[in-house]
Amino acid sequence: MQRKMSRREMLKATAAGAAGLASGLSAATVLASDAASGFAAPPLQDAVTIRFQESEQEYADVVAAYKEVAPNVNIEFVNITGVDHAEIASKILAQLAAGQPVDIGYAATEATQLYAGEGLALPLKNRVMDSQADLAEYFSDVSPVLVETDLYQDDLYQLPRDFNAANMYFNTALLTEAGLEVPGEEWTKDDFVEYAKAMTGIGGGDSFGYGWTNRLWGSWTPWFFVNDTNLLAEERAPGGEWLWGTFYKDDPNAAGRGGGWLWPAPQANNPAMVEALEFVVSLTEQGLTPVVELGGGATLQGFFTSGKLGMTPAGGFWSGGLTNAGMEKGGFDVQFWPKWATQRHQLGVGAAWILNGGGNEDAAWEFVKFNTRKDVMEMIGFFGERTRTTPVRRSMNNEERYSKTGPANWHVFYDTLDKRPDTGPIPAPTFSIEETNIYTRYTSLATSGEMTPKDALDGMQSELEALYARNPSYPPSN
Template sequence: MANPSTLTRRALLGVGGAAALAGTAAAWPRLTAADIPGRGQDALTILILGTSQDAAGRQAIADAFMQTHPDIPVLIQSVQATDWGDFFAKILTMVASGTQPDIVYTATEGAQLFAERLALPLDDYLLHDAEEMKDYFEDVHPSLIEAFMYKGSLYQLPLDFNAANMYLNLDVLERNGLEMPGEEWTKDDFTELLRGMKGDATPYYWTNRLFGGVVPWLYVNDTSFLVEERASGGEDFWSTFYPGEQRSGGYLWTGSNATDDRVHESFEHLRGLVSEGLAVRPEEGGGNTLVGLFASGRIGTTPAGGYWVQGLAEGGMRPEQYDVQFFPRWKTQRHQFGGAGYAVMKTTDKPDQAWEWIKYTASKEAMELAFPTPATTPTRRSMVNDNLYTGIGPEHWSRFYETLDRFPSSGPIPAPPQQAAVETALIRNVSTALSAGPDQVARSLESLDRDLRDVFAEEEA
């Protein structure tokens, strides 16, 4: 996700949805100690999703860390996977086989899986080094921190994030005599804008996954396909680092909400866009095809985060050819976001050294090494600036971070510990819901409800 790694959130999330973690261990990809070069060395082992080139790309951060901590050798290793779900499955396989990394870089999609089963809470370290850590927290929006809390404890320090904003192709707008919408635009304004593009470009292109799929439409309609609650706890943390903030001990997704009337309304809205020819069926394509289609003027609008800026530049699109706007308002303008950071594994025999790595990578020095280009949005507000976007980003690049300020109810991707099975159920039923008329939406949501109830029942068993 971070550059100098070549991975972006788009590449990491993949095209076809998450690989299911549910099922037997025999169904997981085989991964043995031989797959981890350097195993057995007395080094702090850090795993990332990616290729050997991605691991090499982070070597500058490791080298800088080891200059400050010459007594803590660091070994960064990559695990190749098709998406986050596949990555998490491989980590689980490694742990089960006795190959135990010290630190793993993971995203919101796996945050609660790690907190529940694999990771150590950071609370004691944070309070012990509170003075040292205040610089980080003063620079990071509290919504991002709350998203990585679980049942009152903080498990990761988010380093980058992306909200689901709306990208608009200004070439397409100009060809059709349309204006860039304002910040207060509504879903009805959005629909009319799409109608103005019909017959020219594909008006709305979206993908069938948790990020940028149906979930942003559920959020702006003040609902979700899961029951969302907040945990208690975290009072010492919030009073220490964000005095005056009324925050929770983290998000909890506790069951199915698929038969809620507003969920049906949101699905029906998307079905209507598809049936009117204003949007593609999401299974017709995925994230990897989007950059070229958008850059060539064949897509009018699509939801994406700040991670797309670098990809569009590499695809030959000039900053003046597109812009970004907040997601259109429905009943709310609540946005969806996802982030990522390092988790310290319970199995580590080097927890103190791992904490030093966590602290260092959250420093501005390390984050500037990690994010030299706009291939994602840094969680440090001070880094989202002209230096990062001038000459490469759209006119309103500031909206990437302003999303959190303008819409404080914005929340993370709905990703409980059973995230992979949850996403698999969602993807399957979104596909069927949009395959026919209104009656099919109701049938698919009933099916989604059954699938989700089964997932949560298995967790409780």
Template sequence: MVELRRRAMVGLLGLGAVGTAISWPRLTGGDIPGRGEDALTVAVGGTAQDAAARQGLVDGFQKRHPDIPVRVVAIQGQDGDFFAKILSMVAAGNAPDVVHLATEGTQLFAERMAAPLDEYVRRDAAELQEYFDDVHPSLIESFMYQGSLFQLPDNFNAANIYYNTAAFERAGIERPADDWTIEDFFDIGRRLQASADGSFLPYFWNNRLWGGAIPWLYVNDANIIREEKFPGGDWLWERFYPDHEPRGGGYRWRQADALNEHTIESFEVLERMVSEGLAANPAQGGGNELVSLFARGSVGMTPAGGFWVHGLKEAGFAGDEYDVTYFPKMRSQRHQFGAAGHCIVGSSERKDEAWEWVKYCVSTEGMRLLRNKPDSSVARRSLNAELYGAGVGPAHWEIFYDTLDQHPTTGAIPAPPQQAKVEAALIKNVTATITRGPSGVRPGLETMQRDLDLALKGL
């Protein structure tokens, strides 16, 4: 998963944003006569290395579709910057045909520039059935908007609890039961703290939308925005998930819900963690330092997804030195996730070719090429063993997908079209809400409610 830091979307870049996009002839076939301006353009977030890693994917696609040259364009920037640059390219008349997009941008793009996939999905339903059979409906639902489907997910990350096995052993703590509770969490945190020498935090977390305060709301049937659903979507659920309860036409995020009693209760839990010294003030520290803190035993538990396996492996932290489990149970054990997949740009003149690219990327062959290292859980249930099994991941790596299968109400992070402003309102208010004692929780959430109301109005 990408870091979820945002900047304001308006006025970030002018037409010069196009100049920040970097393309590579090896990927474009630009050195081959006739393969230049007519190539299908796919925009991805990242650097030269990120784009070059897709060479195998491009090669595989062009073996199947030699008549469709592909140009991969990498655009640097965290989600908010990335979205702004794509929108600037569209305004400049230089829009890509396809964009690889995370949940944070789905509704923004669906509202402004993405083309629905409904017609193509209906047409190729027989071909796609095995894909949908292999993908949990929660992931599909996250890419529905106003009754239409805008992306096919290829990867996701649910927020789970990673724990340092040496720290647990030192405190004499067994692996938590799958249905452990919030009081179990506090008991484990206190025991970890009592057994530690020097600087140690039982729980470390970051102030952000994914993996910050939100997981503690989801396990308590709460959220910062009231969760509603658009009507529609029956065409998809009846065709591909007839044995599941229909889920509607996608998430509709309209009303701030920071003052819901369940939300208040979750923030009271976070206040207890910080006041007892069991958790860091989330404004301190960042994601870049967390891997090293965890690897050297300074942190007992932290929220992360399947993407962290790769980071820990790169840091030399072996899979038996840590393990994963679910978030502890409060009123429920519902989790949160973010996903990613390709969308087709509405202004593209190559939508048919773009659809062939989207389909190939979610085929078994394409997904193996696209997700070939343990840096995100694979949307296809069947492929995760190839990434995390055989000692690559932690002992209980199955938790990554079982979070969906065992807790089917697990849902996407709240990401309306105004997502950047919503996240800014959340981040602004979390620390003040949980660091002023028990009496400061409700006043802090009253301010958050006001700021979220303004964010949802686009103010």
């Protein structure tokens, strides 16, 4: 009987070739061909080891609980960090190339379509439909905005675990010193500018009203979202009825949703995009914003914590982060992003994905499903007393969760989904890593004054068009 080769074996064999001789290349070709043609997973063994891309510290209680349910399953942790999710995805792919794949990976929106589009992530539609009874309670507690983000071409590739929409954080000490209060939900871009001016130059004389980091999520992305545009044109793929009709038939916020997001073409230099970039560059020129750097936001967190920064974009993850950095409850608060042409927010959703063809799909699926239970999600370390990312379950975003850390307006995190259901994902097609590189590169040229916003966006558009030309299979035809 001919035994078919798993993707794990294929990747290991490929890595062996990389470390060995050039002749390995031809072997890798054959193996990769097998992988591309699809193959059956071997039957579950008595003892299964699942390589899980997570921190052992965060998941110790979950794994201990799962050991009670499935004593034959051993979870091996693979901890991968990066300044942003695009970098984490790069490292995951480097591990894959080295023949060390994970059975369960973690992907934020930046990499969801990358893994799905390349056939790396296991499609979950059939498994979800077979587990309706197990998952009905979970979906009833999770906004359709989040689930739609993890759909791709009418299939579901992840069950959302956490999310972060870019809301506006306020340093309340600077607000008070400026004689201001946290604005109302309907505040506008003009109000924002007044706030930024009022909070600049106080706090010992060297504070800035507003700061942001150059990356895809929470960069100047929220500004073009509220200016009713996007870096890439967006549309909904057809499909999704199986999901919406089964789990969300009574939810009005699920109406009109489809089979996942697609970004069929770049539109970086449309007038609304130019206007948005000109706006954020003008903040730097006026001295309201400090120099804009690339990175994960750690620098901004330091400045915010030490009272040098009045406002910045962040999600629920910052409530725990700021508390860990020494801020007291009441030292910060949060509000919706200000209105401009719209008040549409941008978000990213994080969740586990299962390696397609790794051989451990069944065991991995059971573990992933186990993780959707509310009592299990409560055990995850970063959903503990100091919330370091926002749980996707509505019921877990409650007074008690934020009672020790704040912010006072903690409800804004989930209201961003329930009250602003047009909230959408950051644009992240299958080639989002390269897209992010182009986006941040030209953004840095504009914010450093080396190029005008218009010229920078023209250059960005030109490179994005070349990127789309190199990826003619995106968006996939149905």
